[in-house]
Amino acid sequence: MDRMTDDLLAALRCDPEIPAPDLVAVDAADRLLLDEAAPALADAGPGTVVVVGDRYGAVTLGAVHRFGLAGVRAHTDRLTGELALAENAERVGGAEAFRSLDALDPELVAGARVVLLLLPRSLDALDEVAGLVARHADPAVVVVASGREKHMSRAMNDVLARHLGEVRASRGRQKARVLHAAGPLPGDGAASPWPVTERHDDLGLTVRAHGAAFAGARVDIGTRFLVEHLADAAPDAAHAVDLGCGTGVLASALAAARPEIEVVATDESAAAVASARATVAANGLADRVRVQRARGTAGIADASADLVLLNPPFHVGAAVHDGVARELFAEAARVLRPGGELWCVWNSGLGYRPALQAAVGPTRQVARNPKFTITASRRV
Incomplete structure (x- = not known):
């Protein structure tokens, strides 16, 4: 060189x-x-x-x-x-x-x-x-x-x-x-096989995914655990954000279960955004779920959301690092209106509860299984 x-x-x-x-x-x-x-x-x-x-x-x-x-x-x-x-x-x-x-x-x-x-x-x-x-x-x-x-x-x-x-x-x-x-x-x-499609009858959802999307057309176990508890997440919410949306499973599950809610799904991955748009369309939800490519909550107004859903990544590039999650906690706090909640699922070994409480507000445990914890943090 x-x-x-x-x-x-x-x-x-x-x-x-x-x-x-x-x-x-x-x-x-x-x-x-x-x-x-x-x-x-x-x-x-x-x-x-x-x-x-x-x-x-x-x-x-x-x-x-x-x-x-x-x-x-x-x-x-x-x-x-x-x-x-x-x-x-x-x-x-x-x-x-x-x-x-x-x-x-x-x-x-x-x-x-x-x-x-x-x-x-x-x-x-x-x-x-x-x-x-x-x-x-x-x-x-x-x-x-x-x-x-x-x-x-x-x-x-x-x-x-x-x-x-x-x-x-x-x-x-x-x-x-x-x-x-x-x-x-x-x-x-021949035509491209991407995005691939998988039907999940237990969730009532069709998931579509491009090659670089995390978990592909499957539903990762942390996301699945959070989907199981979405019925209790801010039941009166009218505006929600799926932060780091991946293939759009959480956004689609929430919108499908609640016809009155509007969801913004955001991710910085181009493959995730393309996948989420395809998933949302496959489930007939494009009129109520808007998918955008952005870092964090860029483009979403302060204090505009009643509910934020988050299954945070734990890598920066190839390195295991909690900096991404902590930044996303702060992003969620910015867009939540007072009384709004961040519902987050995380590997229990990461111990995120003190960071969530510091960034967002009072945090309670919603559910826990052998691997994951779901918390709800209320914006004060």
């Missing part, structure tokens, strides 16, 4: 990410990806390069500056990553050379000759991306995909090989490795 690119990468930041141990804006997988993709990028024409999964902008901006690219299309599932890319571009330059696209859809990859991919941990997420590329990119497309070796598996090669006929692995470097893939398979001209 040349000195100019090294200096540029050193200037990148993770903002607005929540600080976490070992959090860095650039890692070995980013650097190796740029090096391994160099021959393809050197010959890439305007508008033919796509970057998927860039965490904070290292790959997009590194490629733009090192190879003088223009018309790059970028998609990052997490809104935090998309915002970090934009902020870093303002800091180091290059904002005019790329555009971020929210949706993982044909527009993202149409006509692409080079796709740079930061490998997702989920094989379903990789399958959706690889299938999209095979169906809609240029037939001569090459995919250069990188990851940390500890997060990679042979199954990733197999997933890529379902859609692209040539798959090979590079030599590792600094505990990172790259997979090269090319040759879209003819059979991939």
Whole structure:
């Protein structure tokens, strides 16, 4: 890697990410990806390069500056990553050379000759991306995909090989490795299977999910536990928020059970938002559930909700960290009107009750099973 690119990468930041141990804006997988993709990028024409999964902008901006690219299309599932890319571009330059696209859809990859991919941990997420590329990119497309070796598996090669006929692995470097893939398979001209659909008769819901959505079309056990107790959650509520909505199960269950309630469902994951919209539509609830991509409760007015539902994540990137949950508790407190309640389900070992009480208000235990606790925190 040349000195100019090294200096540029050193200037990148993770903002607005929540600080976490070992959090860095650039890692070995980013650097190796740029090096391994160099021959393809050197010959890439305007508008033919796509970057998927860039965490904070290292790959997009590194490629733009090192190879003088223009018309790059970028998609990052997490809104935090998309915002970090934009902020870093303002800091180091290059904002005019790329555009971020929210949706993982044909527009993202149409006509692409080079796709740079930061490998997702989920094989379903990789399958959706690889299938999209095979169906809609240029037939001569090459995919250069990188990851940390500890997060990679042979199954990733197999997933890529379902859609692209040539798959090979590079030599590792600094505990990172790259997979090269090319040759879209003819059979991939069929319609995309995503989002997948699963009917849950016990909940009276149909769930639809894209590859990167947490739990897929299943219903995770924490969410299911909270659904079982929704009948008691602020029974007079007229306005509710499903915070960190995932596939939209809580929002859909609440709206289906209470025809008088309006729900805003929000998540920073593009896959979650697309999944939640599909779930809401599948259950005939689009007139009363609005789904939006946002960090926390951005775009929701102060003191406007009677009820907030939350099954908080406990990771920042790959690190186990309670910073996300604590930030969401504060976000819930902001949008709750006095007397409104935050109903939260959490792994009992995390011991969130004091944090909930401090951020929102008096907190009581609603239910507990061997793994999870449900609490109701009243805004004062």
